[in-house]
Amino acid sequence: MTTLQAPIRSGFGPASTAAEVIAGIDLSGKHIVVTGGYSGIGVETVRAFRSAGATVFVPARDIVKAKDALRDIPGVILDEMDLLDPASIDKYAERVLSQTDALHILVNNAGIMAPPLARDSRGYESQFAANHLGHFQLTCRLWPALRRAHGARVIALSSYGHRRAGIDFHDPNFEAREYDPWIAYGQSKTANALFAVALDSIGQRQGVRAFSVHPGGIVTDLIRHMSQAQIDASEIIDKAGRPIIDPRNNKKTPQQGAATTVWCATNARLDGMGGVYCADCEISPVLSSDDSTELVGVRPRATDPVAAGRLWQLSEQLTGTRID
Template sequence: MTHTPQKPIGSGFGPASTADEVIRGISLTGKTVVVTGGASGIGIETVRAFRSAGARVIVPARDTAKAKAALATMPDVIVEVMDLPEPTAIDRFASRVLSLTDKLDVLVNNAGVMAEPLTRDARGYEMQFAANHLGHFQLTCRLWPALVRAEGARVVALSSYGHRRAGIDFRDPHFERREYDRWVAYGRAKTANALFAVALDSIGRQWNVRAFAVHPGGIATPLACHMLPSEIEASQIFDAEGKPVIDPENNKKTPEQGAATSVWCATSPQLAGMGGVYCADCDIAIALPSDGSAEMHGVRPHAIDPISAGRLWQLSEQLTDATLD
């Protein structure tokens, strides 16, 4: 299998496309899907689309009662307990999934935190890196046998155009030596999500497990709970009346539009035989010429660099004691 070029393929969809539109005509009957963060924000719309196509959907959640309430209109969705910064909780959830199904067709690593004040998990790892990347890395490793058995599984990692804020600092990944900056930490985590897809795809393609990184767009969701009022105002995601601004061409989307690229990457036959690329607006994104590019669309070189992806994979194995097996 050859490397997939980081350039658009002309999918026929675009910034305003919704999850329902991109999955129309696709059957997931008999397929099993896991969506982390599937009980809030764009995760709910991602779950809704998979379920509408006939998939059995499993959603891990830290607060299962709250998750079940959020998914009350979809009572057949399976909700199981898991907390991404807790390694033992990840292992228990993965064991539960493996007891429920022999194969896993789609894994969408959708959950995340953004711009949190400095917090560390029990291991001392910086929380945005731990929750957004390391937790999903460990989860993917634990579910690997089921992904391989699906004979055509796809893994979708939710990145963001926030990757432009920072690359990975391999010498100080947990802000132990430099002053913590919550937006730099977020940028590192989103770069990690993109590099994860590059590395996983390079490993997984021999088993027909393909991986994609996704920028969903700017959506007013609970993810913004740590943003300051001045930051929210500067982002212009709300109008003067406090209503979300919807302008898909300029990265401001509804949750249904925000879920579309994840669903497209997870299910589209247009991506057969492809992987390891960063996608946005329901297509493979353009590769920007430099990390200093001011362009808001596309992916910067540091987030798709295969050497950095390999280094991050090795670091992640060391930090989580998890491997593909």
């Protein structure tokens, strides 16, 4: 671990918003890519970066939807990309590299949660492919610009959902085992955290640091595959159909959900740090075991450098992509 996985008393907390976290920070001249920047907390992440003067690139599978979602945030550079299409990722990265010499922040924010079994064109399970492998490939393709920023940060959106599963290195794509959408989701979120551990270890020598983030529980399009019974059991929506907001119990607004991402991407307290899992605008403590029932903290399997290295090698093999 390149940075101690322990709180640093950031001065922010569960109820902090992206606007509060970025107040007083000037991002003029900085270039940022935010995947999924046209939905849910992604919109609020883009809004915060643009308010600080950054140039923000947002790849979108649905350009029409993206234009509508970002209509009140001027100056966002939209272009097509599909995380389940390797050729689309390569083409998008090429276009970004043609428009900027240096990329200062990459936020791998997009994701899907607990859909029915689906596979990409390579046969890879969709959550592992979109949430992890697609972002792994995008990061590798954008590496030259990240390196040239001389201080870039990469943020991987993980989740408390990493508690549901580690990485099954023998069958990550559910070819031999029965598919469980929540186990697959948990595996992909553990992968996001381990990706940050491995990337930080590789990148710090060239000034690129990485963090993983649990944004909190936010009612967005991400819940579209949940049944009504699952939504009721999660107690995230009240009887009137309104989201329940209780930040200290992991139930946040999109503005609060974007705060930890923005904090990890911009806060000077994190200079020289990386490879850690963060939540509530703070570095999270490590829980006592992978079986812990505590709601705050990160399981050891999501911070294990050996597992991170193993996942990195597997990701290179599955995508045919590597950092040069």
